[in-house]
Amino acid sequence: MLYLFVPINLCYGQKDISSxxxxxSIFDNFTTYRHQxxxxxxxxxxxxxxxxxxxxxxxxxxxxxxxxxxxxFLEEENRETTMFYWDRASILLKGLSYSxxxxxHLYMEAAxxxxxxxxxxxxxxxxxxxxxxxxxxxxxxxxLLEAYIFTNIxxxxxxxxxxxxxxxxxxxxxxxxxxxxxxxxxxxxxxxLNDLEEGxxxxxxxLELAEKHSFFKQIKMANEMLSIIYEKxxxxxxxxxxxxxxxxxxxxxxxxxxxxxxxxxxxDIRFEHQMNEINKLTAKNEELSxxxxxxxxxxxxxxxxxxxxxxxxxSLFRNNQIKLKTNDLLYTKNKELELARDSAVSAMxxxxxxxxxxxxxxxxxxxxxTGLTHLLLEExxxxxxxxxxxxxxxxxxxxxxxxxxxLQINKIDAEKLEPLNIEFKLHKVIADVVDxxxxxxxxxxxxxxxxxxxxxxxxxxxxxxxxxxxFMNLVGNALKFTSKGKVEVIAKLLNKNEDxxxxxxxxxxxxxxISEDQQQNIxxxxxxxxxxxxxxxxxxxxxxxxxxxxxxxxxxxxxxxSELGHGSxxxxxxxxxxxxxxIDQVTFELSAEEFEFKGLHILxxxxxxINQVITKKMLTKKEITCDIANNGNEAIxxxxxxxxxxILMDIHMPGISGEEATRQIRRFxxxxxxxxxxxxxxxxxxxxxxxxxxxxVVTKPFKPEVFYQKIGENIFKRRMEGTV
Numbered sequence: 001m002l003y004l005f006v007p008i009n010l011c012y013g014q015k016d017i018s019s020x021x022x023x024x025s026i027f028d029n030f031t032t033y034r035h036q037x038x039x040x041x042x043x044x045x046x047x048x049x050x051x052x053x054x055x056x057x058x059x060x061x062x063x064x065x066x067x068x069x070x071x072x073f074l075e076e077e078n079r080e081t082t083m084f085y086w087d088r089a090s091i092l093l094k095g096l097s098y099s100x101x102x103x104x105h106l107y108m109e110a111a112x113x114x115x116x117x118x119x120x121x122x123x124x125x126x127x128x129x130x131x132x133x134x135x136x137x138x139x140x141x142x143x144l145l146e147a148y149i150f151t152n153i154x155x156x157x158x159x160x161x162x163x164x165x166x167x168x169x170x171x172x173x174x175x176x177x178x179x180x181x182x183x184x185x186x187x188x189x190x191x192x193l194n195d196l197e198e199g200x201x202x203x204x205x206x207l208e209l210a211e212k213h214s215f216f217k218q219i220k221m222a223n224e225m226l227s228i229i230y231e232k233x234x235x236x237x238x239x240x241x242x243x244x245x246x247x248x249x250x251x252x253x254x255x256x257x258x259x260x261x262x263x264x265x266x267x268d269i270r271f272e273h274q275m276n277e278i279n280k281l282t283a284k285n286e287e288l289s290x291x292x293x294x295x296x297x298x299x300x301x302x303x304x305x306x307x308x309x310x311x312x313x314x315s316l317f318r319n320n321q322i323k324l325k326t327n328d329l330l331y332t333k334n335k336e337l338e339l340a341r342d343s344a345v346s347a348m349x350x351x352x353x354x355x356x357x358x359x360x361x362x363x364x365x366x367x368x369x370t371g372l373t374h375l376l377l378e379e380x381x382x383x384x385x386x387x388x389x390x391x392x393x394x395x396x397x398x399x400x401x402x403x404x405x406x407l408q409i410n411k412i413d414a415e416k417l418e419p420l421n422i423e424f425k426l427h428k429v430i431a432d433v434v435d436x437x438x439x440x441x442x443x444x445x446x447x448x449x450x451x452x453x454x455x456x457x458x459x460x461x462x463x464x465x466x467x468x469x470x471f472m473n474l475v476g477n478a479l480k481f482t483s484k485g486k487v488e489v490i491a492k493l494l495n496k497n498e499d500x501x502x503x504x505x506x507x508x509x510x511x512x513x514i515s516e517d518q519q520q521n522i523x524x525x526x527x528x529x530x531x532x533x534x535x536x537x538x539x540x541x542x543x544x545x546x547x548x549x550x551x552x553x554x555x556x557x558x559x560x561x562s563e564l565g566h567g568s569x570x571x572x573x574x575x576x577x578x579x580x581x582x583i584d585q586v587t588f589e590l591s592a593e594e595f596e597f598k599g600l601h602i603l604x605x606x607x608x609x610i611n612q613v614i615t616k617k618m619l620t621k622k623e624i625t626c627d628i629a630n631n632g633n634e635a636i637x638x639x640x641x642x643x644x645x646x647i648l649m650d651i652h653m654p655g656i657s658g659e660e661a662t663r664q665i666r667r668f669x670x671x672x673x674x675x676x677x678x679x680x681x682x683x684x685x686x687x688x689x690x691x692x693x694x695x696x697v698v699t700k701p702f703k704p705e706v707f708y709q710k711i712g713e714n715i716f717k718r719r720m721e722g723t724v
Contacts, residue, residue, distance in 0.1 A: 482511030595712030632661030
């Protein structure tokens with residue numbers, strides 16, 4: 001059953017202060033009755049509000065009241081009456097300029113679609129509703145309905161994130177009610193994931209809140225949940241205790257009589273509203289009849305008028321029959337289109353999930369390939385073996401780049417990318433890209449130059465990761481098609497206005513160039529100009545597509561000038577904000593060679609046995625000792641019982657995820673460095689890792705030098721900064 005929770009937002013046209021106070025009191029009572037599942041009393045209060053709205057001709061208040069009727073009947077699974085009030089609200093809304101009413105209408109439509117099983121339609125409607133109103137209570141309840149939908153589509157991580165936010169909500173109307181519902185849903189998810197201990201904790205929290213505030217339905221649901229969980233844990237005495245409590249609730253005379261009273265009250269109210277419409281029409285007819293008797297002339301004119309009206313009525317009746325048939329046909333076609341749209345959305349979601357799963361699963365064996373290759377190269381292999389190992393390492397790196405490109409395009413297609421807005425140093429970002437590609441340039445006998453304008457402010461606000469990806473793809477692309485030549489990276493300041501700057505970037509080369517025909521589709525996915533180019537130079541043809549999409553996040557466009565045989569120039573402009581209050585800080589720059597790793601003791605949290613062996617061997621190379629936890633629960637217990645210099649936390653594990661394990665560790669240890677090791681998938685977000693309490697992130701399969709550098713930075717830099 002679907003439960004909706006948004007209380008009325010009192011934005012109606014107030015006739016006087018006393019009337020406004022009375023309506024406020026009515027809706028306060030309504031909220032209390034609904035929370036306590038006193039549906040008959042809740043309906044009576046809504047009837048009072050509807051009467052005030054009609055007497056005052058207050059369309060906004062009447063719209064809000066109809067919404068509450070529709071929501072209440074949807075909660076009681078009375079779909080026919082829900083649609084009766086829903087239709088009346090839809091008609092009223094057409095003549096109103098009322099943003100909250102429109103937002104709530106979209107929220108209700110999302111609830112109805114969710115009740116029908118159309119999860120993705122419901123999510124889209126909720127997003128539209130969120131844009132129209134920033135009402136805190138509406139936002140909280142959008143989070144709750146989203147959590148129900150995420151649970152339905154087994155997106156447990158997003159569901160849990162929403163529900164944890166609701167447990168600590170500061171809603172002035174429904175704080176306890178929202179927390180109760182959130183705890184119940186978390187208990188359900190924990191049970192589905194077989195984390196029964198967590199399910200008991202959330203069920204008891206829900207039961208305590210429900211009993212304290214007399215939330216009748218939630219008391220019953222919490223008892224039912226506890227009886228089920230305790231039965232699964234073989235705690236039969238506890239299970240029986242909650243089953244007895246549940247039996248007392250179900251068999252209570254109050255419960256039976258209440259159900260009868262609610263049904264009668266609901267029917268009475270709907271019948272009364274329908275009769276009111278009929279009485280209004282009857283009164284109008286009587287008024288017309290009285291006016292007809294005033295004079296014979298009026299009678300004659302009225303008779304003629306009625307004759308004309310009758311003829312028109314016949315015509316209208318026929319037209320109405322045609323219209324009804326047309327509406328039926330349109331309704332059928334619309335349903336077919338909705339089904340087709342749902343199928344298309346489901347297919348796109350399936351394709352996205354498939355690609356995400358494939359790229360994620362490929363990373364696990366690739367981690368073994370690259371890790372073992374590195375270890376073998378470190379163990380002084382024979383000279384005839386080194387060439388084979390280097391070839392294996394090159395193939396692994398190539399495959400990793402291909403997987404990264406596929407994942408990046410998949411995220412762009414699924415609209416999963418959002419730019420950050422953090423302070424960073426642009427010169428360091430671009431210089432790091434240039435330095436990392438100098439070896440590639442050397443192999444191609446090509447000069448790689450950075451021309452950086454010193455007038456560009458040092459401290460800018462933006463997304464250094466995505467900017468780095470843009471230049472990595474552009475410079476890598478230029479080097480691929482340039483041999484014994486020059487590649488130049490240019491960054492210039494165009495203008496500066498207070499706290500904003502406009503920058504010009506260009507990557508140009510004197511390589512093979514691109515013909516005019518090929519320039520038309522060079523930015524399309526999997527395009528490299530021709531089959532011959534693809535076979536000669538390799539690659540996926542996704543680099544420039546990624547650049548174009550990433551620049552779109554910054555409202556910027558990539559431009560190209562090229563001549564076949566004379567090189568190419570890719571250039572774009574970008575607007576960024578600068579941090580005028582930032583000051584240069586003393587940095588602690590140490591290389592991996594300068595870190596004294598010997599004697600460190602680290603906890604590895606990893607469920608894959610091969611990955612455990614490889615990670616342990618890489619640490620042993622640096623004389624680092626380690627313990628291994630096979631899952632999140634073991635990690636929490638071992639972190640409590642032992643002192644570690646750092647924790648290497650895998651994110652994707654059965655049971656509780658690495659994020660959740662990190663949250664729980666942070667409850668008793670705020671200082672230990674936790675580094676997330678993850679084969680990032682489509683739904684992963686670096687921001688969520690940091691919010692959970694991770695200090696840093698290393699993506700698998702990782703380069704050994706990056707792995708050691710991250711460990712050293714997070715252990716020794718923190719110590720140095722603490723000393724300073």
